[in-house]
Amino acid sequence: MSLKFAVLAALHEQPATGYDLTRNFRTRMANVWNASHQQIYRELSKMTEEGLLEVEDVPQDSRPDRKLYRLSDAGIADLANWLTESQGRPPTRDPLLVKLFGGDLVDPESLMAEITRQRQNWRQELDRYRDIEAEYFSAPEQVPFRFRLQHLALRKGIRSMESNLAWADEVVAVLNHEIKSRS
Amino acid sequence: MSLKFAVLAALHEQPATGYDLTRNFRTRMANVWNASHQQIYRELSKMTEEGLLEVEDVPQDSRPDRKLYRLSDAGIADLANWLTESQGRPPTRDPLLVKLFGGDLVDPESLMAEITRQRQNWRQELDRYRDIEAEYFSAPEQVPFRFRLQHLALRKGIRSMESNLAWADEVVAVLNHEIKSRS
DNA sequence: TCGCGCATGTAAGTTGTTACATGATTTA
DNA sequence: TAAATCATGTAACAACTTACATGCGCGA
Structure with a gap:
C-alpha cells in the first residue's frame, strides 16, 4: 500500500x-x-x-x-x-538473524565468513551515506526545513549502519571465543 | 523464499x-x-x-x-x-521516513505527534527485549553456543531500538527548533 | 567488442495482508 | 459478561521478485 x-x-x-x-x-x-x-x-x-x-x-x-x-x-x-495518518512499524525479516537460530548446524567459521561479508557491506553503505551527508547537508542550520527533514531520514540510515557495525564486532568476539575453545 | x-x-x-x-x-x-x-x-x-x-x-x-x-x-x-549460502540484506521500507520526505506538507506538530508515538513504541519494545535478555541470557559465559547465538540475535534488536531512540531525540530537537522559529 | 548506463516495459510466479470462519476456556 | 488466549484454517487480494524483452551510446 x-x-x-x-x-x-x-x-x-x-x-x-x-x-x-x-x-x-x-x-x-x-x-x-x-x-x-x-x-x-x-x-x-x-x-x-x-x-x-x-x-x-x-x-x-x-x-x-x-x-x-x-x-x-x-x-x-x-x-x-x-x-x-499514524503509521505502524515496518515488519522485520532478517535472514542473517534466522541464520543465528540455526547456526549450530554449521561450523563457526562459516558464520564468521558471513558476518564479515555483511560487515563490509554495512561499512560501504555507511560511507555512502556519509558522503551524501557531506555533499548535501554539511550546513544543517542554513538549510530549509524540507531538507532538514530529508537529512533526518539519512541520519537514521547512518545511525542504523553504525549500530550494525558495533553489533558485528560483538558477534565476531563471540565467534572467535568459540573457535578458540573448539581447537 | x-x-x-x-x-x-x-x-x-x-x-x-x-x-x-x-x-x-x-x-x-x-x-x-x-x-x-x-x-x-x-x-x-x-x-x-x-x-x-x-x-x-x-x-x-x-x-x-x-x-x-x-x-x-x-x-x-x-x-x-x-x-x-550467503544472504543479501533485507530491503528497507520505512513509512516513517517516507513521511519525512513529504513532511513539509503538514505542520511540524503533526510530525512531532508521530515521532513521539513511535518513540514510545520503540521504548516498550526495548524493555521487552531487555526482559527477555535478563530472563534467558543473564550468564552468557555459561550458556551453550546455540543459546549464545540466539542471544546475539536479540542483541541486534536491543541495539537497534537504542539506535532508534537516540535518533528520535535528534528528530524531536529539530522539530522543536522549527516549531519555535515559526511562532 | 564487451559491459555499463540510459530508458522503457510485460508476464509469471511467490510472498504477504486482510477479511472471514469457528468455538471452548481462562481471566479480569 | 466481556475480552483475551488457545487452536485451527480458507479465500481473495495486494505487493514483491525474477525472468524476459528491446536498443542506442559511450568508455575501456
Missing part, C-alpha cells in the same frame, strides 16, 4: 521519470524505501490512471522518450492526507 | 505447532522474522507435503487437536544447506 506514498513523496520533491525514481530508491533513498524498476513502472501507470500523477512526454533522439511524472492536485491531497 | 527457513530454524530449536510459531514470531523472535498465522499455517502444510516436516497429532479435549511439527531429515539437510 505505501509504495504509492513513497512515489508521491519522491515526486513531491521534484518531478521525475521511472528511471530517475528507480535510481533514487537505490541510492539516495536506500534507507527509506526499496523498489525494483518493474514495480515502479507498474505503479506509475496505475497512479496516472487514478489521476494522482500527470505525465509529460520528453522526446529524445535514439533513446526511448522520457516520461516525466509530477504530482497532480489530487496526488498532493492524497499525500497530505496520508501524512496525517 | 525465506519464511520457509525461518520456520525450519524455529522448529530446529524445538518442535512446535502453528500456534506456537505464531506466538514466537510475535514475541521472542520479533526482531528476527515477522509472519501472520495465516502465512504460517499455509507454509506448514506446504512444507509437510514437500517432506521437510513431520506432523504429530496431539488430541485435546474441547479444543482443536494440536498439530506438532518437527523437522524431518530432509528438513535438517535443507536448513543446513541454506546456512552455507
Whole structure:
C-alpha cells in the first residue's frame, strides 16, 4: 500500500521519470524505501490512471522518450492526507538473524565468513551515506526545513549502519571465543 | 523464499505447532522474522507435503487437536544447506521516513505527534527485549553456543531500538527548533 | 567488442495482508 | 459478561521478485 506514498513523496520533491525514481530508491533513498524498476513502472501507470500523477512526454533522439511524472492536485491531497495518518512499524525479516537460530548446524567459521561479508557491506553503505551527508547537508542550520527533514531520514540510515557495525564486532568476539575453545 | 527457513530454524530449536510459531514470531523472535498465522499455517502444510516436516497429532479435549511439527531429515539437510549460502540484506521500507520526505506538507506538530508515538513504541519494545535478555541470557559465559547465538540475535534488536531512540531525540530537537522559529 | 548506463516495459510466479470462519476456556 | 488466549484454517487480494524483452551510446 505505501509504495504509492513513497512515489508521491519522491515526486513531491521534484518531478521525475521511472528511471530517475528507480535510481533514487537505490541510492539516495536506500534507507527509506526499496523498489525494483518493474514495480515502479507498474505503479506509475496505475497512479496516472487514478489521476494522482500527470505525465509529460520528453522526446529524445535514439533513446526511448522520457516520461516525466509530477504530482497532480489530487496526488498532493492524497499525500497530505496520508501524512496525517499514524503509521505502524515496518515488519522485520532478517535472514542473517534466522541464520543465528540455526547456526549450530554449521561450523563457526562459516558464520564468521558471513558476518564479515555483511560487515563490509554495512561499512560501504555507511560511507555512502556519509558522503551524501557531506555533499548535501554539511550546513544543517542554513538549510530549509524540507531538507532538514530529508537529512533526518539519512541520519537514521547512518545511525542504523553504525549500530550494525558495533553489533558485528560483538558477534565476531563471540565467534572467535568459540573457535578458540573448539581447537 | 525465506519464511520457509525461518520456520525450519524455529522448529530446529524445538518442535512446535502453528500456534506456537505464531506466538514466537510475535514475541521472542520479533526482531528476527515477522509472519501472520495465516502465512504460517499455509507454509506448514506446504512444507509437510514437500517432506521437510513431520506432523504429530496431539488430541485435546474441547479444543482443536494440536498439530506438532518437527523437522524431518530432509528438513535438517535443507536448513543446513541454506546456512552455507550467503544472504543479501533485507530491503528497507520505512513509512516513517517516507513521511519525512513529504513532511513539509503538514505542520511540524503533526510530525512531532508521530515521532513521539513511535518513540514510545520503540521504548516498550526495548524493555521487552531487555526482559527477555535478563530472563534467558543473564550468564552468557555459561550458556551453550546455540543459546549464545540466539542471544546475539536479540542483541541486534536491543541495539537497534537504542539506535532508534537516540535518533528520535535528534528528530524531536529539530522539530522543536522549527516549531519555535515559526511562532 | 564487451559491459555499463540510459530508458522503457510485460508476464509469471511467490510472498504477504486482510477479511472471514469457528468455538471452548481462562481471566479480569 | 466481556475480552483475551488457545487452536485451527480458507479465500481473495495486494505487493514483491525474477525472468524476459528491446536498443542506442559511450568508455575501456
